[in-house]
Each structure stands twice: as C-alpha cells, then as structure tokens.
Amino acid sequence: MKEIIEKLNNIKNKIIEEKTTGKLRFLGLIARADIEGKWDLLVSADWIKKNSSEDDFVYIIQKLKDNFDEKLDFLARIVLLTPKEAFIQQLARAIIRENGGEAGKITSLKTTKDYIVAQIVVIAFDFTDIGLDVSQETEDGPVGIKDIVNF
DSSP: OHHHHHHHHHHHHHHHHHOOSSOEEEEEEEEETTSTTOEEEEEEETTOOGGGHHHHHHHHHHHHHHHHTTOOTTEEEEEEEOTTBHHHHHHHHHHHHHHTTOSEEEEEEEOTTOOEEEEEEEEEEOOTTSOOOGGGOBOSOOSEEEEGGGO
C-alpha cells in the first residue's frame, strides 16, 4: 500500500502542477464495505464538469497508466465528482470531523447518507475556500464512474 500511496502522491502533484483552472479538492482511495480487496479512486476538482467528464477520465486514466505501468489491479472504479456533489461534501465534513481534514488513513467512516466506508486513504484534501453548507449540495450524482475493465 505504501508504494500505491507514493505513486498517487506523484499523480496528485502532477495534477496540481498541470491543472491551473481550479483546485484539486479530493483525491483518495475508498475501500467500500461491498467490494472486498479493491478500491475506488475518488477525484473531485473544480475543473471537473458534467459536460467534460470523458476528457477528465482520459486525463486521470493516463496519469494512472503513466505511474502504475498499467498495473491497476487494486482499483475497482474511478469516480469523478464535482466539489458541490452531496456525497463529496458529506465525505469532506466527515473527514474534517474524524481526521481534522488531514491526509492519511481513516477507518469506519460513515457519511450522513448512511454510506459506510470500510477504509479511506486521503491523498489530497482541500475544501478551505468552499462552504460545506448542506443547502449548497447537489444531488446530481457522480459526473462519471468508470470500471477499471473499461480501459
């Protein structure tokens, strides 16, 4: 897991360097209770928009391939979310509550929508200038979800 985290940190740094139109708000791995031995990679950023999700997927997938030599068997899915999406905001509030908003590992995290996360590894977290007000949340769902077998 240490090597995976190091490579994801490299990806985080590249994304921050290359994407200057907004902040990378969240990058992390989630081990869900219903998928054993695999992780979902969650990405939330200001530059992720509903109408450009395919380009964003291609960008993230290329970063993964470049850093992992296409050995992505630890991943189940890639999930792209806008920072205003209800789940990512609930996750952000829970991480602040549980871990002080710091990167690192968290276990047994429960969001307010009763979505239980078995474990989460936070690589990047930056909600400093975004209000986490429930009234601003959207219920649109993820911008996109890509199963790893699709690429």
